[in-house]
Amino acid sequence: MNIVVPIKSVIDVELNIRVQEGKIAKDGMSYIISKWDENAIEAALQLKEKHGGEVTVVSVGPDRASESLRKALAMGADKAVHVNDPAAEDSDSFGFAKILAKVAQRGPFDLIITGKQAQDTDMGGTGPILAELLGLPQVYNVIKLESDEPSTLKLNRLGHQGQEMVELKLPALIAANDSLNEPRLASLRGIMAAKKKPLDVLKLADLGLSPDEVGAKGARVRTLEFQPPKRRAAGKKFEGDAEEVTRKVMDLLANEAKIFA
Amino acid sequence: MPEVSVFKSDLRELEFALFEQVKLGRLLGKAPFQNLSEADARLILKEAHTFSAEVISPTLRESDRAGCHLTPEGVRVPEALKAVWTQYYANGWNTLTLPESQGGQGAPQVLGAAVGELMSGANTGFYMYPGLSMAAASVIREIGSKAQQELFATKIESGASAGTMVLTEPQAGSDLGLITTKATPQPDGSYLIQGNKIFISGGDHDLAENIVHLVLARIDGASAGTRGLSLFIVPRRRVNPDGSPGAPNDVVCTKVEHKLGINASATCALAFGAEGKCIGWLVGQDGAKSGGQEGEGLRNMFLMMNRARIAVGVQSLSLASTAYLNALAYARTRLQGTPLGDRKSSQGPVAILAHPDVRRMLLEMKSTVEGCRALLYYAAGLEDQAAALEADGKGRGAEQLDYLGLFIPMVKAYLSDSAVHVASLAMQVYGGAGYTAEFPAEQYLRDARIFPIYEGTNGIQALDLVGRKLNQNNGALTKRYLKETAAFLEALKAQKGYTAEGKALARAVAALQEVLGHYLKLGMLGKLDEVALTATRFLEAMAKIVVARLLLEGALAAEPLLKAAKPGSADAQFYQGKIAAARFYARNILPTVPGLCEMITAEDTLALDLPDGGFALGG
Ligand SMILES: Cc1cc2nc3c(=O)[nH]c(=O)nc-3n(C[C@H](O)[C@H](O)[C@H](O)COP(=O)(O)OP(=O)(O)OC[C@H]3O[C@@H](n4cnc5c(N)ncnc54)[C@H](O)[C@@H]3O)c2cc1C
Numbered sequence: 113m114n115i116v117v118p119i120k121s122v123i124d125v126e127l128n129i130r131v132q133e134g135k136i137a138k139d140g141m142s143y144i145i146s147k148w149d150e151n152a153i154e155a156a157l158q159l160k161e162k163h164g165g166e167v168t169v170v171s172v173g174p175d176r177a178s179e180s181l182r183k184a185l186a187m188g189a190d191k192a193v194h195v196n197d198p199a200a201e202d203s204d205s206f207g208f209a210k211i212l213a214k215v216a217q218r219g220p221f222d223l224i225i226t227g228k229q230a231q232d233t234d235m236g237g238t239g240p241i242l243a244e245l246l247g248l249p250q251v252y253n254v255i256k257l258e259s260d261e262p263s264t265l266k267l268n269r270l271g272h273q274g275q276e277m278v279e280l281k282l283p284a285l286i287a288a289n290d291s292l293n294e295p296r297l298a299s300l301r302g303i304m305a306a307k308k309k310p311l312d313v314l315k316l317a318d319l320g321l322s323p324d325e326v327g328a329k330g331a332r333v334r335t336l337e338f339q340p341p342k343r344r345a346a347g348k349k350f351e352g353d354a355e356e357v358t359r360k361v362m363d364l365l366a367n368e369a370k371i372f373a
Numbered sequence: 374m375p376e377v378s379v380f381k382s383d384l385r386e387l388e389f390a391l392f393e394q395v396k397l398g399r400l401l402g403k404a405p406f407q408n409l410s411e412a413d414a415r416l417i418l419k420e421a422h423t424f425s426a427e428v429i430s431p432t433l434r435e436s437d438r439a440g441c442h443l444t445p446e447g448v449r450v451p452e453a454l455k456a457v458w459t460q461y462y463a464n465g466w467n468t469l470t471l472p473e474s475q476g477g478q479g480a481p482q483v484l485g486a487a488v489g490e491l492m493s494g495a496n497t498g499f500y501m502y503p504g505l506s507m508a509a510a511s512v513i514r515e516i517g518s519k520a521q522q523e524l525f526a527t528k529i530e531s532g533a534s535a536g537t538m539v540l541t542e543p544q545a546g547s548d549l550g551l552i553t554t555k556a557t558p559q560p561d562g563s564y565l566i567q568g569n570k571i572f573i574s575g576g577d578h579d580l581a582e583n584i585v586h587l588v589l590a591r592i593d594g595a596s597a598g599t600r601g602l603s604l605f606i607v608p609r610r611r612v613n614p615d616g617s618p619g620a621p622n623d624v625v626c627t628k629v630e631h632k633l634g635i636n637a638s639a640t641c642a643l644a645f646g647a648e649g650k651c652i653g654w655l656v657g658q659d660g661a662k663s664g665g666q667e668g669e670g671l672r673n674m675f676l677m678m679n680r681a682r683i684a685v686g687v688q689s690l691s692l693a694s695t696a697y698l699n700a701l702a703y704a705r706t707r708l709q710g711t712p713l714g715d716r717k718s719s720q721g722p723v724a725i726l727a728h729p730d731v732r733r734m735l736l737e738m739k740s741t742v743e744g745c746r747a748l749l750y751y752a753a754g755l756e757d758q759a760a761a762l763e764a765d766g767k768g769r770g771a772e773q774l775d776y777l778g779l780f781i782p783m784v785k786a787y788l789s790d791s792a793v794h795v796a797s798l799a800m801q802v803y804g805g806a807g808y809t810a811e812f813p814a815e816q817y818l819r820d821a822r823i824f825p826i827y828e829g830t831n832g833i834q835a836l837d838l839v840g841r842k843l844n845q846n847n848g849a850l851t852k853r854y855l856k857e858t859a860a861f862l863e864a865l866k867a868q869k870g871y872t873a874e875g876k877a878l879a880r881a882v883a884a885l886q887e888v889l890g891h892y893l894k895l896g897m898l899g900k901l902d903e904v905a906l907t908a909t910r911f912l913e914a915m916a917k918i919v920v921a922r923l924l925l926e927g928a929l930a931a932e933p934l935l936k937a938a939k940p941g942s943a944d945a946q947f948y949q950g951k952i953a954a955a956r957f958y959a960r961n962i963l964p965t966v967p968g969l970c971e972m973i974t975a976e977d978t979l980a981l982d983l984p985d986g987g988f989a990l991g992g
Contacts, residue, residue: 140385140942140943182416186416298423299464299465300421300468300469
């Protein structure tokens, strides 16, 4: 089973993210693999361990994306493709999907696994567009995955009202929820083994794409500015007699927060 | 329920120390470190941090509370540690600095120290098990016979066996010459081992299927004192020809100590050969042939001790660093008091980070931690330079290793004392909350307190420095250090804005040189007890000079980077922090050195002259 996993290198959200002049300040930041993409890698590795085949990780981004790719290789992926082209920067979901589609089409594949959204923009657009461009069936927000034979997946996806159980014939695209699995850590052995694995660096031209199809020029969505989230107001602590406190809290909930309105 | 991780580290700062300060990049990619690039090293650091935070750290509090327990089947460690041990070895973290020929990654020692720093402080007690195991394996690799390497070292390196170092006896602590455990030669070349050892870290546990003890003992008829000691491999269970564990080897844990800290680490009393059936092998001896390693026990043990003393440096730094960063995080959130001169502030209480005295404590911690890191990485880097020189065929590696010897007592003693000091300051920043079990500050302080004691007390380290290292090779090591420092002081003069720091360092160095002259005089007069009396002060003085110079070198490396950074950016603040830490050290910590030196040269012998009864307890 050959699996392609697109991964995005994002700012580590554990750090103090700052907004300067409508843009996210990038100095002093460290980058990690977007967390749902780690679930996607883990799912791909488990399928490979079961059915054999190869896992190829792909990332579109500047130099620093190679660190995320090397981490994915260290986790156990077999090959990496890094699309490193300044013209691809500032792509929207549509642009990224176009690039990823071209990468996927370079070789035969059975399955594409993405995260359900990226951890930085929370947009969730790239995966569905990619499936459309490739004419693939897609199942989103997967929380459980089984596969007795390599041609079919049995999936549980989390919907608004509950779970949906789906049987999916490959080739297809699925998108992982973070409850799908517990991503493995990159081991020291894995990091050293990764050094011997292929990591192809491509330009847009290598994929037959012209610079104005993607990047800011080809984008259909434009980011106007970023704003830091409002600080959450401090909580209130109520002490004293249980009955009295309950009455007070109910009163505040009804009249101040108006949650019953 | 797994606990949240309280371990904090600053990868940015570690990377600065490795790549800007020690300039590790110069060694990577070349023999014997041809296998690693700078990008590899950075990825290794990042993932070591992840392992530490996600796998080790959640066991910190739980394993401290659970402790280790003696059962009829042997010692049981906190349950949570077993999975950590297994994953640590499965992921190959122990193989980082092992040579490629032994299945390792051949990484430099300084990278090993940095990764150790990222792991140890997450749970000091846990990390002692793999740490001591690897130290034991490295001794067997260095001086063991081929068969011993295959039977024992390979097993330790895979995590199937653990390792220990077994020196201390009830009557033999600092003075190992008093060791009475005996070794009786057997016709097949092995020895019967008999004796009682105490305080053995990891002396018994259920993390691995076997434990390989490295035991200091005296062969029947050998001379008294340290010269009669030899080093033996004594497995907990005998080993079959394929290395798998066989019958018990008459090594019994008779007690697990209850103690102040590192409760996850089993500190054991061990009875060797109580039933006369404990078999050991002389390290380095091949089969029944006499191996020529008799009486080399202490020298061999020192091989292990040097590594182990650096390892205490790693433990100390790691713990001090996480204690500082936790205190810093708390200081940002704890609201108390109003800004000075604004008693009626309408703003309400401020974060305690705003208070001058809290800032003083935090910067003292920061500069101490960064100074300790600079010293540790410098020392570990000397070993790597030695390896690089040897690989280059220049053959001057031994010189670097001798030089490293000068710094080892300072690494052990200064870093361990600093860990206690920083952990105590961290608690102070927390106020009352720090004294409670709500926060990790109290455990950090408890765990740190052993560092100045084991692996040779800090008093013994000071004697090693003044009694051996200062005069080694006719004082050549000391001379080299002073010469390098004089050159640095010249360079510092040319640097704008470092006049105060340069003066403070020059004053300290001059005072130290006066002490060296004074020691020479005392030596000629045979007043050795006066040298011994002041050794601890001397070590502190010299270590502070060493640290101050390294920090200032780091500051000079940071200056151009600061100029290149955008004002107000995170980068700029980082470099400002580096420079401030160095300046703070030079202005607030280094100035104690002339005072210490003055105390030494003043020949205050009160503590020697006072009759024992004068200390009181009724005479
Ligand atoms: C938690 C823990 C773990 C340990 N792990 C191990 C281990 O794995 N293996 C092992 O072999 N040992 C281990 N030890 C033992 C440890 O190394 C010794 O406790 C240490 O070396 C000091 O010996 P001692 O306790 O007998 O103290 P003593 O030697 O009795 O020293 C008491 C005091 O006298 C001072 N002193 C003694 N002699 C001199 C001298 N000549 N000049 C100046 N001052 C002197 C010391 O500095 C100290 O302050 C461990 C101890 C502890 C508490």
